[in-house]
Amino acid sequence: MQAKGFVLVVCLCFIVMVSAMAFSALTISQLSQRIGMAGQLQTQRYLSMKLKHLQQLQQLSAKPQAGAGSISCPAQLAVWSEPQLQCQLLQLQSVASDPDDAEPWGTLLWRTDLTVVVAGGVS
Amino acid sequence: MKGLFLLIKFSLTVLVLGVPLQLMAAKTATGNAAAATGSAAPAVSTERYYQLQPDLTYRPLSHPLATNHSFCPKPRPDTVPLRYHDSSGKPLWLQLSNESGQLRWFGDTETGAVVSGAPPVALTETAVASPLLLTSAVPGGVNTGVAASPEVIWHDLAANQYQRADLANLHAPRLRWRWSVPLAQQSPWLQTPVLQRWQNQQEVLLINSATAATPRLWLLQADSGKMLAEFDLQHYASGQQPPAALGALKAAPAALDLDGDGAFDRVYQIDEQGQLLRLDVSPDLSYQSALVADLSARHAVYVSPLLVVRAMLPGNLATVASRPAVDVLVLLAKSQSQYQLLVLFLADDISSPLLVSDLQQADFAAQTQIPAQTAPAAAPNQFMQLKQGRAGWLLPLSGQPVWQPQLIAGVLYLPLQSAAQHGLLCADARQANSLLALHLYQATAVYSQAELDINMQLPLRLAAAADGSLQLQQSKDGAAVLEGLHGVSESCAGCTEKLNLAQLSQWRQLAIYRQEEVY
Numbered sequence: 001m002q003a004k005g006f007v008l009v010v011c012l013c014f015i016v017m018v019s020a021m022a023f024s025a026l027t028i029s030q031l032s033q034r035i036g037m038a039g040q041l042q043t044q045r046y047l048s049m050k051l052k053h054l055q056q057l058q059q060l061s062a063k064p065q066a067g068a069g070s071i072s073c074p075a076q077l078a079v080w081s082e083p084q085l086q087c088q089l090l091q092l093q094s095v096a097s098d099p100d101d102a103e104p105w106g107t108l109l110w111r112t113d114l115t116v117v118v119a120g121g122v123s
Numbered sequence: 124m125k126g127l128f129l130l131i132k133f134s135l136t137v138l139v140l141g142v143p144l145q146l147m148a149a150k151t152a153t154g155n156a157a158a159a160t161g162s163a164a165p166a167v168s169t170e171r172y173y174q175l176q177p178d179l180t181y182r183p184l185s186h187p188l189a190t191n192h193s194f195c196p197k198p199r200p201d202t203v204p205l206r207y208h209d210s211s212g213k214p215l216w217l218q219l220s221n222e223s224g225q226l227r228w229f230g231d232t233e234t235g236a237v238v239s240g241a242p243p244v245a246l247t248e249t250a251v252a253s254p255l256l257l258t259s260a261v262p263g264g265v266n267t268g269v270a271a272s273p274e275v276i277w278h279d280l281a282a283n284q285y286q287r288a289d290l291a292n293l294h295a296p297r298l299r300w301r302w303s304v305p306l307a308q309q310s311p312w313l314q315t316p317v318l319q320r321w322q323n324q325q326e327v328l329l330i331n332s333a334t335a336a337t338p339r340l341w342l343l344q345a346d347s348g349k350m351l352a353e354f355d356l357q358h359y360a361s362g363q364q365p366p367a368a369l370g371a372l373k374a375a376p377a378a379l380d381l382d383g384d385g386a387f388d389r390v391y392q393i394d395e396q397g398q399l400l401r402l403d404v405s406p407d408l409s410y411q412s413a414l415v416a417d418l419s420a421r422h423a424v425y426v427s428p429l430l431v432v433r434a435m436l437p438g439n440l441a442t443v444a445s446r447p448a449v450d451v452l453v454l455l456a457k458s459q460s461q462y463q464l465l466v467l468f469l470a471d472d473i474s475s476p477l478l479v480s481d482l483q484q485a486d487f488a489a490q491t492q493i494p495a496q497t498a499p500a501a502a503p504n505q506f507m508q509l510k511q512g513r514a515g516w517l518l519p520l521s522g523q524p525v526w527q528p529q530l531i532a533g534v535l536y537l538p539l540q541s542a543a544q545h546g547l548l549c550a551d552a553r554q555a556n557s558l559l560a561l562h563l564y565q566a567t568a569v570y571s572q573a574e575l576d577i578n579m580q581l582p583l584r585l586a587a588a589a590d591g592s593l594q595l596q597q598s599k600d601g602a603a604v605l606e607g608l609h610g611v612s613e614s615c616a617g618c619t620e621k622l623n624l625a626q627l628s629q630w631r632q633l634a635i636y637r638q639e640e641v642y
Contacts, residue, residue, distance in 0.1 A: 053635075060630055072380035072433070075448040078611045079434040079563065081530040084585060089383065090630070093638065108633040114624065116587045 053094040053105035086113045170234045181296040194222050203582050204598055217273055221254045224280020224313055255316055278314050300348030306337050315375040315428055319387045331372040338369045352408045370394035375428035393425045415469055416477035423456035430528055437564050437616050453528045462523055467515035485516040485566035516566045525555050526581050532610025532622055534569050535561045555579050565617050569609050579604045591624040
């Protein structure tokens with residue numbers, strides 16, 4: 001009678017142990033999946049922010065920006081003597097609309113601005 | 124009897140024909156004299172003169188002070204005409220000139236002159252400098268002509284002082300400030316003030332002392348006329364023992380902003396003999412000076428304003444400097460009656476001054492005929508065999524330069540006037556017979572000829588055609604001087620390409636980066 005009880009207890013313990021191992025394995029796999037998804041999500045947000053920033057760059061007006069600082073033009077091969085060619089320096093920053101968004105992107109731009117008159121004009 | 128009759132008839136014929144011929148001859152001679160001295164006649168009768176009053180306002184003069192009658196009666200091309208609107212919205216134009224230190228303006232309504240308290244000092248030859256024309260609202264991009272409140276800074280030679288005046292009301296010019304040169308000049312020399320930006324976006328003037336005994340560079344606030352700094356250029360690091368004495372600084376200096384912070388940090392100065400100084404100026408106004416070129420062996424005189432730009436050297440000139448970015452200086456020199464154009468490529472790390480022997484003679488360029496848009500223009504590898512860290516070329520000019528050199532997309536333009544027209548007063552400043560157009564790095568022709576035979580009236584302006592191509596025009600009437608301008612191309616050493624406005628006015632990306640938050 002005592003032997004049967006011992007076997008029963010051992011079986012129960014074995015079942016509990018196997019169940020615990022199976023549960024932990026399932027939990028770990030679920031966690032790893034979540035971790036993997038988090039990485040994917042971060043990449044998606046990273047790319048979406050970059051896409052948003054590039055779209056803003058494309059929408060940038062071709063005209064000189066008011067308030068943008070005028071600088072000396074960087075060294076270039078086809079060089080111009082001032083003041084015919086002026087340059088502007090602009091720092092464009094995307095703004096994250098959601099606090100959970102990835103870090104925003106920034107771009108440093110410079111614009112060459114040529115001073116000419118339209119044909120037919122008389123100064 | 125018949126002989127007597129014939130004699131009387133001959134005498135009458137001589138009288139009848141001779142008198143009108145003599146009159147015509149006399150008239151022609153007078154006409155020639157008038158033509159020869161026509162430019163030397165007093166300026167147009169509508170010219171107004173103003174004198175500075177103790178309350179720092181200019182009042183009209185009923186009887187002008189003694190003025191120099193050799194002044195050009197028409198606008199000189201010292202400044203490009205400014206189109207602006209007055210307070211009522213009426214469109215006006217204004218052009219300035221400074222001859223012998225006397226500021227004169229030419230506009231729609233009247234011709235005016237601001238005269239100093241004393242007559243201009245006697246000069247051995249006509250002195251001309253460019254006044255600085257400033258406006259409070261200069262349009263960017265296409266010049267629509269909308270500007271307001273024109274102000275001018277000029278050198279008053281008689282009093283040897285610099286002045287800034289508000290010309291918004293041409294009937295009552297208002298003096299904003301004046302600054303007297305602290306050193307006495309042995310020989311008067313009219314100078315062109317140079318406007319630059321300094322720290323905190325403030326505009327400053329760079330002014331030379333034209334005296335050999337005390338070479339100085341002054342830094343003035345353009346807004347107030349207050350002196351910010353005085354640089355004593357007598358002692359500089361020349362690398363020579365003993366250091367050579369610096370001569371008179373008569374050429375207007377040129378400055379560069381190397382780091383793009385909006386303030387200049389390098390100044391070039393050249394003395395009359397050709398010693399070229401480089402000053403690296405720190406934000407605290409301390410500076411280091413060094414002799415970077417000694418061109419004095421050519422016995423030429425350097426009095427024309429300097430032109431300096433920061434440029435990237437093409438690949439075939441990469442041996443000139445350890446880094447591709449160099450300072451390119453364009454100089455004009457006069458040796459006796461011969462003018463010369465010099466272009467120097469100056470690296471940042473020059474160890475010893477550039478000498479005349481380091482320059483490549485480019486006199487073949489005037490005869491070279493290279494069609495546009497061809498590559499490479501004229502065997503550039505054979506042309507530029509230059510020393511490490513120093514380079515340049517010089518070109519004897521066939522005429523007199525009548526306009527400052529201009530760089531348009533790596534092509535150097537210089538209007539020239541033939542020697543035949545030198546004697547004509549005033550024409551020397553307004554007319555050019557040819558236009559020199561050279562590749563900046565190769566000194567070769569960009570168009571059909573290096574020196575294009577074009578008669579033009581100065582000043583010139585850059586204009587865009589309907590298709591976006593660029594052209595040089597006469598400012599006066601918009602007549603095209605040179606159409607389809609080309610620029611240096613990066614595709615090969617001597618290549619050029621046609622310029623287009625749409626390609627030039629655009630945003631260019633320097634860097635893209637992520638803004639990471641720091642906790």
